[in-house]
Amino acid sequence: MKQQLNLFFHALQFYSRIPAGKIDYSEENLAQSIRYFPLVGSVVGIVGASVFMLCMLVFSQGVSVTAALISMIAVTGALHEDGVSDFFDGFGGAYTRERILEIMKDSHVGAYGVISLVLLFLAKFSLLTSITPEKVPLVLIAAHASSRFVAVALMRSSSYARTENSKSAHSRLSLSRTTVVTAFVFGVLPLVFIPPLVSAVAAIVYAIILFALKHYVEKKIGGFTGDVLGTLQQFCEIAFYLVYTALISLI
Template sequence: MKQQLNLFFHALMFYSRIPAGKIDYSEENLTKAFRYFPVVGILVGAIGGGVFLLFRLIFPDAVGIAAALAAMTLATGAIHEDGFSDFFDGFGGGQTKERILAIMKDSTVGAYGVTAIVLLFLIKFSILSAISPASMLPALIAAHASSRVMPVVLINTSQYARKENSKAMHTRHRTDGVTFSLALVFGALPLLLIPWQTAVILIPAYALIWFLLKRYTERKIGGFTGDVLGAMQQFSELAFYLVFVGIQSVTL
């Protein structure tokens, strides 16, 4: 149990800004901590949903959605949004593998990255505005949990593209079977909170994102980086919201 708590705190510390306990750090533990990556998503989604419900007691729903997006971004330290922005900067501005990798590692943000992040939040706000208030909390929890399974899938089906040291070096190792299985379980369980039709359509939608992103990044840079993993999570989260709203519209 102590070791599992240690792994959970690894995930909490590395993938969020939520206070975590003291950890016995190692790169191996950080790789194994992927089993709790979707659990971090559950917490982030719960924070966003809770903020939305609190704000709508006084303010219009639109204000609650904006506050929820801000709270979830603060909870993660924008780690995945940063990867999403760097992804578009790198692949938008680079023509060779070396140039793409260099741009993504650069701490400055370019026009592609700024445009991508602005559109990302506009699209999220627009889609979340179409979700019924009663469904917001379970939708956010399920979205953040299930979307965090997809980077784990990519890690186990592709290869790390960088040779030099980086913050995401632990992702060059594929996870063990227990870690992968637990990540799938923790990511899938919150889907029980939403209509089953959403879960059924979500599986092929996620599979399509995985296939296209894997094929594209392997062709361009020979695999993935930490920024690609962040983009994978964000693409998957957006897909969840689109599928959820689509099913909600059809079944109403």
């Protein structure tokens, strides 16, 4: 149990800005902590859900959604959004593998990155404000947890593209079956509060996004990077909101 708590705190420290205290750090522990990546997603979703519900006591749904989005960005340090920006700058502004990887590692943000972030937040805002306020908290938690499992699935099924050290270098270590199964459990657990039809369709859409992005990045750069993982998580999160809003009126 002590080791599992240590792994969870590894995940909390790496994938969020929430203080995790002292940990027994190692790259191997960090790789194993990926099993708790979806659980960290639930924590992030709970923070956003709590802020949303508090703001709804005073403000409109639009203001509450904005506050929730800001709070979740603050909790994660914009880790995944930064990945989206770098992804679009790299793949949108270069053609060779070396140049794509170079641009994604560059701290500067280009036009593609800025535009992608604007569209990302517009999509989240428009979709979340179209959901019944009472359901938004559960949708946030389910979307953040399940979308992070898809990133784990990519790590399991593909290879890390970079050869040099980077903040996501631990992703090159192979994931054990226990890690994948644990991540799956934490990823799907919040879906028990979501209509089965929504969860089933979302799973299909997740699989399509995973297959398409995996095929694309492997063709371009030979595998995934941390930025690719962040982009996949964000794509799937938005996909969950989209599926929910499209189907909830039919249920």
